[in-house]
Amino acid sequence: MTEFVDTAAEAVSSVRDGATVLLGGFGNAGQPMELIDALLDSGTTDLTVVSNNAGQGDRGLALLIKERRVRKVICSFPRQSDSWHFDAAYRAGEIELELVPQGNLAERLRAAGAGIGAFFTPTGYGTSLAEGKETREIEGRNYVLEHPIRGDVALIKALQADDAGNLVYRKTARNFGPVMAAAASHTVVQVAELVPSGSLDPENIVTPGIYVDTVTALTLGSIQNQEAKEA
Numbered sequence: 758m759t760e761f762v763d764t765a766a767e768a769v770s771s772v773r774d775g776a777t778v779l780l781g782g783f784g785n786a787g788q789p790m791e792l793i794d795a796l797l798d799s800g801t802t803d804l805t806v807v808s809n810n811a812g813q814g815d816r817g818l819a820l821l822i823k824e825r826r827v828r829k830v831i832c833s834f835p836r837q838s839d840s841w842h843f844d845a846a847y848r849a850g851e852i853e854l855e856l857v858p859q860g861n862l863a864e865r866l867r868a869a870g871a872g873i874g875a876f877f878t879p880t881g882y883g884t885s886l887a888e889g890k891e892t893r894e895i896e897g898r899n900y901v902l903e904h905p906i907r908g909d910v911a912l913i914k915a916l917q918a919d920d921a922g923n924l925v926y927r928k929t930a931r932n933f934g935p936v937m938a939a940a941a942s943h944t945v946v947q948v949a950e951l952v953p954s955g956s957l958d959p960e961n962i963v964t965p966g967i968y969v970d971t972v973t974a975l976t977l978g979s980i981q982n983q984e985a986k987e988a
Contacts, residue, residue, distance in 0.1 A: 759922030760971050761951070765795035768945045768973040772801050772910050775828075779866070779906075779937040780808040780818060781913035784837075787930030789914040789947045791975045793817045796912070802826045807866070807906055809859065809933060811835040811843035822846055829853040831906065833862050856886065861903055863936060869905035870939025870968075877902055911941035915964070918946060918974075920954040922966030931963060938968040945971045 762768050769792055782788030797820055804827050811830045812819030821827050823842040835843055835854055846852040858880045877900035881887045891902040913934040916927040938944045951974045
């Protein structure tokens with residue numbers, strides 16, 4: 758059963774030191790900023806974060822890295838013009854990086870949710886990213902064996918959730934949310950609006966509620982609407 762909580766602090770209260778956190782977002786698009794802020798306030802540390810990027814500017818994941826709460830980042834794009842907090846921590850030897858091509862990152866997450874033990878991909882073969890990994894030639898093409906990425910918790914952002922925890926996303930803010938929700942032991946979602954069951958078009962539901970453990974609505978309007986429905 759999906760649990761609905763009032764605050765971001767309650768939503769992230771189950772995240773423990775040393776956890777592997779799957780963090781939705783493509784850059785800042787779709788990144789669950791309020792959940793990350795609550796995680797920062799909680800004092801949780803020694804995290805392994807799986808994300809498309811390694812933080813941008815001074816918000817979200819970048820702040821977690823700035824405060825040295827992150828031990829390791831598994832991502833595809835660690836360095837951008839505004840990724841100065843990751844850059845500083847990495848140059849100081851204070852953070853570990855596992856670089857994963859973007860397609861491999863998405864597929865490793867999907868494999869975890871689908872129960873796939875491992876898979877072969879041509880991406881990365883013959884590069885330093887394949888060092889120490891099993892390789893195989895299949896029908897004349899060379900492949901690298903990659904393993905799933907599983908999370909203790911996923912923190913993602915969606916547009917709406919219904920009473921059963923079913924989710925729809927806003928355009929490209931969808932990005933890694935669906936595969937991360939399926940790949941984590943516990944999935945926490947911040948939404949802009951809560952709606953009654955039956956309000957969402959079943960054809961538009963992207964993440965079924967069976968993958969969602971905790972939901973919090975973090976806009977004033979959605980909270981007021983929910984209170985009005987309950988009155």
